[in-house]
Amino acid sequence: MSTPDSTPDTEALRALLPAQARERLQSLRCAEATVTLILEASGLSARDRAALEIAARKALLREEDIAEVRIAFMADKDAGAVKAAPRILAVGSGKGGVGKSTLSTNLAVALARQGLKVGLVDADIYGPSQARLLGTEGIKPVAHDKRLVPVASPWGVPVLSMAHLSEPGQAIAWRGPMAAGALTQLLEAHWEDADVLVVDLPPGTGDVQLTMLQKFKPAGAVIVSTPQDLALIDATRAIELFTKGGVPIVGLVENMAGYICPHCGEESDPFGCGGAQASAQELGVPFLGRIPLDIAIRTQSDAGTPPAAGEGKQAEAFAALGQQVAAWLDSTAGAESN
Numbered sequence: 064m065s066t067p068d069s070t071p072d073t074e075a076l077r078a079l080l081p082a083q084a085r086e087r088l089q090s091l092r093c094a095e096a097t098v099t100l101i102l103e104a105s106g107l108s109a110r111d112r113a114a115l116e117i118a119a120r121k122a123l124l125r126e127e128d129i130a131e132v133r134i135a136f137m138a139d140k141d142a143g144a145v146k147a148a149p150r151i152l153a154v155g156s157g158k159g160g161v162g163k164s165t166l167s168t169n170l171a172v173a174l175a176r177q178g179l180k181v182g183l184v185d186a187d188i189y190g191p192s193q194a195r196l197l198g199t200e201g202i203k204p205v206a207h208d209k210r211l212v213p214v215a216s217p218w219g220v221p222v223l224s225m226a227h228l229s230e231p232g233q234a235i236a237w238r239g240p241m242a243a244g245a246l247t248q249l250l251e252a253h254w255e256d257a258d259v260l261v262v263d264l265p266p267g268t269g270d271v272q273l274t275m276l277q278k279f280k281p282a283g284a285v286i287v288s289t290p291q292d293l294a295l296i297d298a299t300r301a302i303e304l305f306t307k308g309g310v311p312i313v314g315l316v317e318n319m320a321g322y323i324c325p326h327c328g329e330e331s332d333p334f335g336c337g338g339a340q341a342s343a344q345e346l347g348v349p350f351l352g353r354i355p356l357d358i359a360i361r362t363q364s365d366a367g368t369p370p371a372a373g374e375g376k377q378a379e380a381f382a383a384l385g386q387q388v389a390a391w392l393d394s395t396a397g398a399e400s401n
């Protein structure tokens with residue numbers, strides 16, 4: 064199997080692949096112990112792609128000289144009409160720690176479950192968390208034509224995050240222009256397969272948000288808040304930033320609402336109740352609903368299994384949010400080009 068310098072021969076590696084991967088193979092390279100595959104993706108659903116990726120990786124890792132397998136999917140360039148660029152859905156909050164990343168992951172998964180082709184960009188350059196939330200930690204994206212190829216996740220949502228490009232635990236201490244450059248790399252990646260790009264923004268109103276408004280104007284913004292007054296004041300600032308930048312507000316989501324005690328079942332409201340709905344009304348923006356404060360949401364998120372991909376009441380809460388956002392996307396389709 065190995066050549067004299069112990070680099071496995073590409074023909075032999077090709078033969079190890081499952082038949083479906085061989086049929087779709089556009090290129091296979093092997094350098095040292097890393098194999099890089101590019102597969103053609105036309106006609107495959109996001110779930111089929113994830114399954115094919117897992118099968119191909121498993122087959123190649125059986126070869127003892129192979130330590131790492133990188134797989135990228137490319138849209139079929141000859142597949143008829145040119146697809147429009149994906150619409151960008153920004154998820155923002157004025158304040159950190161309100162669950163914006165958790166909401167972004169689960170909104171993306173809920174939209175994908177409704178049949179949309181969704182990608183996720185982690186624009187939280189300094190504190191990326193989407194690699195963990197989507198169970199893709201440790202996977203390095205490949206580049207094709209000098210642009211990154213999104214990392215497939217097991218949940219049907221491809222993703223790109225600084226966490227895929229940096230070493231685990233590495234502190235990212237960049238000045239504004241470098242962060243803006245990193246954001247550009249993530250957003251100008253091969254997203255041509257997606258209808259919608261959910262972008263998880265860092266909290267606040269800094270350089271990354273300004274780059275988004277100037278260079279990659281979102282079709283709409285979903286604002287996340289907890290029910291307390293302080294979080295709501297900050298959410299109001301985020302709404303102002305988008306509105307001034309000409310980005311329509313899809314609506315406000317109240318996260319960490321109504322805690323149900325896992326022991327006695329009693330419901331309490333540690334962060335207050337109904338604040339976000341009242342604020343949305345005052346500000347004249349739609350209220351998109353409540354996501355409960357639920358320990359299962361935290362534990363499943365930490366384990367890289369988004370609750371929106373499962374069954375039960377947590378998944379239902381995210382599915383309801385996804386339906387509202389999908390309806391908004393439908394009702395505004397084509398509006399950006401006007």
Ligand SMILES: Nc1ncnc2c1ncn2[C@@H]1O[C@H](COP(=O)(O)OP(=O)(O)OP(=O)(O)O)[C@@H](O)[C@H]1O
Nearest residue numbers: 159160161162163164165266319355356357360361
């Ligand atoms: N509805 C919820 N129920 C229980 N835990 C939640 C819920 N939403 C978020 N969390 C937990 O709260 C913590 C913060 O969430 P998350 O990282 O999504 O917030 P964030 O606003 O993106 O934070 P940052 O500003 O640091 O990026 C995480 O541990 C997450 O699992």
